[in-house]
Amino acid sequence: MTEHPEFTPQQLNTEILRAYGWPAFGDMFDLIEEWPAGIPTKIGVYVFLAGGGKPITYPVGESSIVHFGKAEQQRGVRGRVSQHRGRIKNSPHERWAGHPAHEWLMAQDSFSAYSLAPDRDPAHPLSHSASWVEHELIKAFQRLYHTHPVGDGTAA
Incomplete structure (x- = not known):
């Protein structure tokens, strides 16, 4: 696993993930150079971060x-991150990669971390949905930075 020079999701770990019973983002790895088999x-949900010490x-x-x-499909976090990783690695750097995040991640070091969904709680079904948690992470990011992350589009 890799250390990221500026791991900004710490506030989101507390405000969103832990608040709704999810584990914090962890097991960070270099998206291009490392592929943890585990x-x-x-x-679950995942986050992509740009490296190079330049936020x-x-x-x-x-x-x-x-x-x-x-990541809600059959292969979960591994499958979804693998799809992104494959498109980034196989795309020529001179061409648009097909997803807004890929351009940023191809241009500099790329890191990823993830959080797995907790066991289902029938009393709180929404807070255990990966779609709902992803939406809450984006909303919290927007409150902090007044826009969505560059790979998730922008808000007017």
Whole structure:
């Protein structure tokens, strides 16, 4: 696993993930150079971060966060992150990669971390949905930086 020079999701770990019973983002790895075989095939959310020690300037502050995603399909987090990784690695750097986050991640070091969904709680079904948690992460990011992450589009 890799150390990221500026791990900005710490506030989101507390404000969103832990608040709704999810584990904090962990097991960070270099998206291009490392491929931890132990990435689970479970439902969860993930974050892509730009490296190189140079955060992205947002309307209010700086952050290395490029994109939040959800993994709800059969291969879970491993499958979804693998799809992104394959498209980034196989795309020529002179061409648009097909996803807004890929351009940013191809241009500099790229990191990823994930959080797996907790066991289902029938009393709180929404808070255990990866789609709902991804949406809450993006909303919290928007409150902090007054825009969505560059890989998730922008808000007017």
